[in-house]
Amino acid sequence: MKNCCFALLFLMAFGLSGCKPSRPSGGEQSGTPPKQLLLRDEGLSQLSYVDLAxxxxxxxxPIPNGRDLQLVGRGRVLVGTGDGYxxxxxxxxxxxxxxxxFKGTIAxxxxxxxNTLLTGLNWQGKEGIVLVEVGEGGSVIKTINYPGFSYVRLVRETATDTxxxxxxxxxxxGKSDGTIIWRAKLNYPKKGQHAWQAVRLADGRTLVSGGFSANLQILAPDGTLKDTLGGPSEVHPYFYAGFQILKSGNIVVTNWQGHGEEMGAKGTQLLEYSPMGQLVWSWQQDPARFSSIQGVIILDGLDLDRPHGEDKDGKLTPF
Structure with a gap:
């Protein structure tokens, strides 16, 4: 983090306090590791459950190609596919x-x-980003269109129904009528970023996984970049994708390593950072079982009988 004062404000946003050194010395560090993981592997088109204990x-x-995963209650996990879910x-x-x-679904x-929100691009007879809200059985309840965009990844419902x-x-x-009420650019000029996931924090800031920026970016309410979390080089930061803010305020993020079935020996693909930017835990995937992990849910402490979404603090909470 840039300075301890800002880090303290960020910690307060997550319900924590204190001020510690801002960067790790490198490698896996001590901490209380998660024990139960749901993982989506893009390289292998695979959904996995891993219990470390x-x-x-x-x-x-095996699952079809697609994006995102979510606890939806009754002991189930939902995964987006190219035709729906x-x-x-x-x-x-x-x-x-x-x-x-719904062929052409992205997430x-x-x-x-x-209901379920399906995301697509230049889809359902409309240009740009298209969101289709469907009921059980696939009946279309509502279609939302944000024209003028040529790329889309994930959508998150906020606590204020945007x-x-x-x-x-x-x-x-965006609002459900297609109005855009806030917009920000990520900061990483070297290559196309392909930002993956964004959640809103209690103080109005936004946490975004920056894709090829290989970090998590923290954006102020006015859209300016306030800070980044990432590294160290030993984990081979490449593409930061799906993430989860834990009850502790720590953030677990996937470090995707590329398309194809032979990426499992590359990088450390599951990383846990403190709000201060310290790498407090990491998990080294077995290359015989995984290729390129794209999505994660840490199940510890969650009620699998209830659906979950991000709350006003950005943390997974039953609804």
Whole structure:
């Protein structure tokens, strides 16, 4: 972090306090590691459950290409597919439900009202980013259009019923009528960023995984860059994708390493940072089981019988 005073404000936003050195000395550090992980592997098109304390419970199942994963209650996880979404049983990995009539879907997200939001681009007869809200069985409830964009990844429903959407080097907040009420540019001029995920924090700042910027970026309410979290070089930072803010305020993020099935020996693909920017825990994937991890949910302490979304602090909370 740039300075201790700013770090203290950031900690307060996560319900923490204190001031510590801002950067790790390198490598995996001490901390209380998570024990139960849901992981989405883009390189292998695979959904996995990993229990670090009981590996005999682990499972690995193939899934279609797509984006995002979410706890949706009844012991299920939802994954977006290229045709809609699938739901899988968390205990076994078995597919228990699917919707596959919306070809061109990029990502899927269960809303607080129980419907599902599908995301696409130049889709459903409209130009730009298109969000389709569907009910159970696929009935279309609402279509939302944000024209003028040529890229989209994930959408997050905010605590104020708007949507945070990542679009390459841009993150914006939109209303359900298609109005854009906030927009910011990410800061990394060297290459296209392909920003992945954004969540709003309690103090109005926005936390974004910057894709090829290989960091997490913290944007002020006016859209200016306030700080970044990333590194060290030993973990081979490459593309920061799906992340989760834990109850402690720490942030777990996936460090995707590239397309294809042979990326499992590259980088350390699961990283946990303190709000101060220290790498407090990391998990080295088994290259025989994983290639390039794109999404993560740390299940410890979460109620699998209830659907979850980000709350006003950006943390996963039942709804």
């Amino acid at each position: 009981h590996p005999e419970k682990n499972w690995y199942v 699938e739901e899988h049983d968390i205990k076994t990995g078995n597919k228990v439900s699917e919707l596959n009539i 899927a997200r269960r809303l607080r009202n129980g 949507f945070l959407i990542t679009s390459d080097d841009t993150v914006f907040e």
